[in-house]
Amino acid sequence: MLKFLTTLLLCAAAQAATSSATLTVNAAVAISATAITATGTATLTGAIAGSGAFSGSIPLTATTLSGTTASAPFTITLSGGTLGGTLIIPVTLLEGEATSGSGSATITTATGSYAGDTGSFPTLAGSGSIGLTGITLSFTGSGTITTGGTVVAPPPTITAVLDAASNSPNLAQGTIFIVKGSYLCPGTTLTAFSIPRPTVSPDGVQITFTPAAGGAGTNALLWYEDPLGGGACQLAGILPSTVAVGSYNVTVTNGTTSAPMTAQVVQRKFAVFTQDSTGTGLTVAQNVVSSTEYDLNRLTTGTVNGVTISPAHPGEYMVAYGTGLGGVVGDDNIASPVYDFTKNGVTVNVIVGGVSIPALFAGRAGYAGEDQVNFQLPSSIPTGCTVSFQVSVNGTLSSATTIAIAPNASAGACVLPGYTTAQLTNLDNGATINAGAFSLTQFSITEAPYGTIKIDGASGGFTQVSGFQLGALPVTYSSVTQGSCTVIQVTISNGQTIVSGTVTNLDAGQVTLSGPSGASIPNGGVMTETNNAYSLSIGYEGISVPGQPTGTIVAGKYTLTGAGGSGSNAVGSFSTSITLGTPLTITGGLPSTVTRSQGLPLSWTGGNSTDGVEIIGYSGTSTGTGTSAVTTATEFICTTTAGAGSFTVPASVLTQLPPTPAAAANGSGSLAVYSGPAPATFAPSFAGGSIASTFSAQVGTAATVTYQ
Secondary structure, three states: OOEOOHHHHOOOOOOOOEEEEEEEEEEEEEEOOOEEEEEEEEEEEEOOEEEEEEEEEEEOOOOOOOOOEEEEEEEEEEOOEEEEEEEEEEHHHHOOOOOEEEEEEEEEEEOHHHOOOEEEEEEEEEEEEEEOOEEEEEEEEEEEEEOOOOOOOOOOEEEEEEEOOOOOOOEEOOOEEEEEEEOOOOOOOOEEOOOOOOOOOOOOOEEEEEEOOOOOOEEOEEEEEEEEEOOEEEEEEEOOOOOOOEEEEEEEEEOEEOOOEEEEEEOOOOEEOEOOOOOOOEEOEEEEEEOOEEEEEOOEOEEEOOEEEEOEOOOOEEEEEEEOOOOOOOOOOOOOOOEEHHHOOOOEEEEEOOEEEEOOEEEEOOOOOOEEEEEEOOOOOOOEEEEEEEEEEOOEEOOOEEEEEOOOOOOOEOOOOOOOHHHHHHHHOOOEEEEEEEEEEEEEEEEOOOEEEEEEEEEEEEEEEEHHHHHHOOOOOEEEEEOOEEEEEEEEEOOOOOOOOOOEEEOOOOEEEEOOHHHOOOHHHEOEEEOOEEEEEEEEEOOOOOOOOEOOOOOEEEEEEEOOOOOOOOEOOEEEEEEEOOOOEEOOOOOOEEOHHHOEEEEEEOOOOOOEEEEEEEEEEEEOOHHHOEEEEEEEEEEEEHHHOEEEEOHHHHOOOOOOOOHHHOEEEEEEEEEEOOOEEEOOEEOOEEOOEEEEEEEEEEEEOEEO
């Protein structure tokens, strides 16, 4: 959110003034038959600080790219208005022929609170790169912005209208929801409203739902106003149960009225509250330990901030909290009477670790807009620290979250492979898991009519995961281990994969990959950074992709170096290496059909003798469509070493996979063999200590396979 100096914002009729600023533009370029367009972000720092959405377009004409530079009209959309002007771009950068160049920009038009402003940035250092998504450009340089002489308070602007639990669009009747945006509230501190909640706050804020088809609007019941700083504000409210299903224009009034944002009101859309309010990760749920003790579901047993916590246990009763079961008859502005939707024609089931459990109660229990779902875990329920959790309402599933379930009735903690109970306790008390991982990959697959295609690349980054978001760690599936093979059972419902979580990506500065001369690593090996995640497209083999690199991963030594990031949570500089052997060559190639009862013998040559080898097979089928879609799959992973030269996947493993139905029946199967050396470990400095990290490589081949 771009904002001028406080003195300018508060001045109703200030004199024109010139302030120094630095402009940075990051944009992706798309080329069509009629124009070249660039979209991304623009950031101003210095005397003016903030960011907004950037867009620019150059019509394609006979003279557009005839010179050394191209002129791109642009706009920067801000919370208080827009800035517009012209960006001068070197043609060599725009066409991807060069990786650096110099441009300039001027601001000639402005609207809203920036009306009359102008700007000049005479020298912008530019850089460009070509990746999997096409050409990306960056420009940065210093200049000035001159205010137009009159600055008015910015109007309220809505950026999102979401339910308050999963943070997703579409609101159920009677649900708790949030509105995000800028200048939505005038205060500087969080203000919460108790029952009876106002429809217009004491400082004049109101949220109005007006039917898109026309008619009178309805004001929501206000729950809180939360100024977040820099003009940002989040509002929360209850949508009255009387608001009919349909499309609405939502506006916020704060002195002036915002532009409307469209929102859909539906009869029901249950969403689960999570403990860090992200809509993902650990569910807000209680374990019923006794009639007088309801523990907050966590990883270990104890207390946090005076609240008793524990993991759930098989056979235990639980209560989960959310919003969106639907409207109720009566006033949403009083303590809600008890109302059980399951006794009024609504079918509610809880899905825990893929097990469907009928709800014992689902509905209001004293709090307007808030629903609770009561259920009992079976004694045979899957256990762990990230057991998937969803609620099905008339067959429609909520977004996937997690709960923690201890392995037995006497256990005081859930089980997370690789972590001790003491470490889990630290996570319950606010600790984080910090880790870094980078990998080289070469994926080869044979597809008609193209033949064999190889895709080479590198990616990675450094992440921070809280105890609420352990689902973001490598997933532990329900599995059975036989010797050196593991069989994994997976159920995917309503388009949801196994539950994931939210991670914080950490800044490592510029990261560069170097390797053997035969690899021809493009862009000098500098990896593309997007939101502190790093990637590098090395090349495509066996197919020509216009504008894409043609490097390859070959045997030899690869070195990864990082310059180190900035800020309090930055990763320090580092350098680490890994040595690849020759890729495995599968004798006779991968089969197209596998007879499960006969076992699967594979042999190969190549690789370092100590390289790890993974053999991965998959067979699954899908039923239903849309919200009713369910995919049931079984996968095996067998491990050995390249020096072994061969491996036979036993029939006892293969027969646990279902026969692969025909593609027409939504069946699919695959087989892949990957190899690589043991990961290199390194530990750059981080937050007063270090961050355990790995650099690995996987080179493999895959094929579509029918298991019979």
